[in-house]
Amino acid sequence: MKQTALALSLWLSGITGFCQSDSIVLTEVQVSTNKVRNDISSTSPIHTLSHQNIISQGVTDIADALHRLPGITLRDYGGAGGMKTVSVRGFGVQHTGVSYDGIALSDCQTGQIDFQRYTLSSINSIQLMVGDNEEIFQPARNLSTAAMVGINTNSKQSVAQITCGAWGYVNPILAYCFNVNEKTSLSASADFIYAENNYGFTLENVSTSSYEHRNHSRMKQGHGEVNFKASGRRYSLTGKLYYYDNDRQLPGVVHYYVNDNDENLHEQNAFGQVQFRRLFSDKFSFLISGKWNWAMSDYKNEKPSGNINSASYWQREGYGSASLLYTPLTSLSFSYSADYIFNSLNGETYYEVKPYRHSILQAFCGKWTDRRLSVVGKCLVGIYNNNGTSETNVSPSASASYKLFKDKELFIRAGWKDGFRMPSFNELYYYHLGTPTLRPERAMQWNVGIAQNASSGAFHINYSADIYLNNIHDKIVSIPVNMFVWRNINIDKVLAYGTDICANLSYAINKQHSLELAFNYSYQRVRNNTDSESRYFGNQIAYTPEHSGSITLGWQNQLAHFSLTTDGMNERWTTNEHSEDTRLPGFMEWSASAYKQFNIGSHHFSAQASISNIFNCQYDIVARYPMPGRGWKFTLTYKF
Numbered sequence: 001m002k003q004t005a006l007a008l009s010l011w012l013s014g015i016t017g018f019c020q021s022d023s024i025v026l027t028e029v030q031v032s033t034n035k036v037r038n039d040i041s042s043t044s045p046i047h048t049l050s051h052q053n054i055i056s057q058g059v060t061d062i063a064d065a066l067h068r069l070p071g072i073t074l075r076d077y078g079g080a081g082g083m084k085t086v087s088v089r090g091f092g093v094q095h096t097g098v099s100y101d102g103i104a105l106s107d108c109q110t111g112q113i114d115f116q117r118y119t120l121s122s123i124n125s126i127q128l129m130v131g132d133n134e135e136i137f138q139p140a141r142n143l144s145t146a147a148m149v150g151i152n153t154n155s156k157q158s159v160a161q162i163t164c165g166a167w168g169y170v171n172p173i174l175a176y177c178f179n180v181n182e183k184t185s186l187s188a189s190a191d192f193i194y195a196e197n198n199y200g201f202t203l204e205n206v207s208t209s210s211y212e213h214r215n216h217s218r219m220k221q222g223h224g225e226v227n228f229k230a231s232g233r234r235y236s237l238t239g240k241l242y243y244y245d246n247d248r249q250l251p252g253v254v255h256y257y258v259n260d261n262d263e264n265l266h267e268q269n270a271f272g273q274v275q276f277r278r279l280f281s282d283k284f285s286f287l288i289s290g291k292w293n294w295a296m297s298d299y300k301n302e303k304p305s306g307n308i309n310s311a312s313y314w315q316r317e318g319y320g321s322a323s324l325l326y327t328p329l330t331s332l333s334f335s336y337s338a339d340y341i342f343n344s345l346n347g348e349t350y351y352e353v354k355p356y357r358h359s360i361l362q363a364f365c366g367k368w369t370d371r372r373l374s375v376v377g378k379c380l381v382g383i384y385n386n387n388g389t390s391e392t393n394v395s396p397s398a399s400a401s402y403k404l405f406k407d408k409e410l411f412i413r414a415g416w417k418d419g420f421r422m423p424s425f426n427e428l429y430y431y432h433l434g435t436p437t438l439r440p441e442r443a444m445q446w447n448v449g450i451a452q453n454a455s456s457g458a459f460h461i462n463y464s465a466d467i468y469l470n471n472i473h474d475k476i477v478s479i480p481v482n483m484f485v486w487r488n489i490n491i492d493k494v495l496a497y498g499t500d501i502c503a504n505l506s507y508a509i510n511k512q513h514s515l516e517l518a519f520n521y522s523y524q525r526v527r528n529n530t531d532s533e534s535r536y537f538g539n540q541i542a543y544t545p546e547h548s549g550s551i552t553l554g555w556q557n558q559l560a561h562f563s564l565t566t567d568g569m570n571e572r573w574t575t576n577e578h579s580e581d582t583r584l585p586g587f588m589e590w591s592a593s594a595y596k597q598f599n600i601g602s603h604h605f606s607a608q609a610s611i612s613n614i615f616n617c618q619y620d621i622v623a624r625y626p627m628p629g630r631g632w633k634f635t636l637t638y639k640f
Helices: 002-013 036-040 051-056 062-067 425-429
Strands: 046-050 072-076 084-088 096-100 123-130 147-153 159-165 169-179 184-195 200-205 208-213 219-231 235-250 263-279 284-301 311-329 332-347 356-369 373-386 389-405 408-421 441-456 459-480 486-508 514-528 547-556 561-569 587-600 603-612 620-622 631-639
Touching: 036 046, 036 441, 036 459, 046 051, 051 123, 051 561, 062 072, 062 084, 062 123, 072 620, 084 096
Parallel strands: 096 147
Antiparallel strands: 046 123, 072 084, 123 147, 159 169, 159 631, 169 184, 184 219, 200 208, 219 235, 235 263, 263 284, 284 311, 311 332, 332 356, 356 373, 373 389, 389 408, 408 441, 441 459, 459 486, 486 514, 514 547, 547 561, 561 587, 587 603, 603 631
């Protein structure tokens, strides 16, 4: 704990002086800010991790990337195959939406997206948008969550890549892109991951300890997709076919001297999506989105207990959206979006009903922008028919950003959003653990912040700081029983408040050398505010740290790009009661990475070597699911 407190103090003291550029060219020191201004001038907090940031900060996997974004709480079950889900600013995992190349992902069964199924090599950028996204020309569904993580893939490069790592990790990747003609391009990619995940950990038992290895953690995961793009002077058409297959063993809860498990999970997911944009005139634009999604989960439990038995589930989704943008003036625009979503789920025995849901979402939006002021107002109307029971909700929001000085990129912003979330099918109907009377969540978000982008000679800095308050009613809290089953309850009132601070700095020493530093820190107090007479009143909600953050120092030179990163969080509690045996201690983890681009003749290569958890820190993010100790990865990439 003393180490954690010291590290957080150092992070805070460093905020005034350090940060990192948005993009770099590794052959010589160049700084560009193509996306920085969009982030800092936004009416709501936006944090972007670009492809160049991923390289310069030595990011090794999707979980590592998510640690670099402020306000995110990551639940990680450990290893390459461990489930990885995120929540933002004290909201539940299901309140965080995820979009994949502009169209929302969904899981009507659990309501949460497992990020480990998306490989980092295919990602062009990751963007976290909190509250009211100032972009108004998009599907209504993209506006329905408290926060949105946007994953944008890179379908313009042809690469062959191989990654090897500790504990039997192997990940080959092949991607090919070609132009059919001047207006049309096709790309296809495939990757496969095999990992034993038999990493070691220390098991403490009062005054004794033993060194164990994780058992029953093998994973075999494959993913492939085909992308299509056509564009003309006034239109663009994009399409995607996606398939994912993961056959993995589920590592169980580690008890004293018991590290065996007999659970297995086979997941398959296939979807097709298409999006068409058409500019009719300078004033009218039209956007159509469509998607069909199918997913299967085959859960096997060879030693069932507590009525948690083997079962298979199949879910389907049909989705359509139409949006119209009207721009009567250069500074004024309006949009209307209408979405229809159908979800259905059936299982072998452990749903008392076969749930289905019809959802109609309509978004009415307006935006005013001049040289210094941006104002956005939205109203989302949702109609939900859940197994014959209807629910209607109206969710307004408003946000604004103002440039304080004409000649400086310094902005202040403020926003408010009324949020709403229907429970997932698992939360409502899962046998023994589901609660059919579970109430929808309602949340009110407020945010005030400041952001700046500035340069002086060889220095470049951009930073943002936001203070927020979230008032949540009927919050649905999920406590993990294992990697597949969760217990769900409503908490009448939850009050969340805190701050997110993010800073990046670069200093160009000369043409061959530069220093970069990226920093983020989050304070989030998420308290049970239901009953002032209860002994649980004021307790921090389960699995939510008050302090978390990361800091990355990079050195770019002619030889290679080196980076050193530390991230961590303070203590958490596995239940809302805060008994001593449910306390999870805080931790700090250090990692280092080296990246090099080189040519052999006319062939372009890059190599990355990394060491994670350098000091072999022993910690859990989810109770009794120990995280890996010291490990390594090596990646070789060929671009053609």
